């Protein structure tokens with residue numbers, strides 16, 4: 015296992031959002047897990063900034079509709095995979111690195127009866143287990159920041175897309191180079207790789223053959239969302255401490271506080287890129 019893989023898996027194995035925690039919450043609120051509907055998961059399973067509304071924005075950018083063949087790179091617990099299958103009638107395959115998250119995502123998908131149009135497979139987005147020119151759209155949310163060779167992952171998106179297919183993703187960016195201590199903290203706490211500016215990201219996407227349609231700076235939008243997310247993680251950490259379930263490791267909490275601070279200072283930020291093959 016490479017350093018990047020083991021650091022990412024270490025982080026996500028301890029992440030405060032897990033299938034175990036989601037099932038626990040649902041059992042507590044509804045008494046059992048029978049006849050779960052996909053929309054009952056949505057308040058819990060979206061591991062990106064801005065919830066369902068931003069996924070709708072990505073779906074618009076990627077022109078996803080009924081029957082679209084979609085790949086979600088770095089699918090996590092499969093929140094986006096299930097939402098796109100359920101709301102848009104797309105056929106969606108999520109690619110996810112962390113084995114525990116793949117197992118959790120598959121169980122969540124099966125429980126809500128979406129496993130005929132939504133699936134999560136174990137894999138690395140730098141070497142995607144999908145055939146050439148098989149997809150209408152590739153999406154990804156706040157995950158390429160963990161990938162050591164983003165050009166390779168974007169190249170894989172290009173390979174699996176049909177001609178005219180779209181890539182739509184959000185990710186972290188650096189408005190200015192991070193101080194060494196901050197870069198180290200982001201790596202130790204959240205497995206974050208070196209980041210790039212919006213201009214460099216645009217060039218990277220174009221360098222594999224895409225035409226970029228839009229590259230939108232999300233930094234202002236992320237400011238209040240991330241403050242709220244930090245408060246949510248702090249609540250989850252306290253609940254997990256009381257319940258004896260995984261609560262995220264200390265370096266994660268320390269680096270998240272700094273991350274939110276760096277966003278408010280506009281040193282770090284976010285971008286949404288939409289591109290066509």
Ligand SMILES: C[S@@+](CC[C@H](N)C(=O)[O-])C[C@H]1O[C@@H](n2cnc3c(N)ncnc32)[C@H](O)[C@@H]1O
Nearest residue numbers: 061062088089090110111112138139155157160
């Ligand atoms: C922030 S979560 C995003 C989850 C999902 N996109 C969502 O919005 O709910 C990032 C996910 O990327 C996965 N990941 C990181 N590096 C990866 C790689 N090289 N290949 C596939 N998945 C990866 C992690 O295991 C983690 O589950």
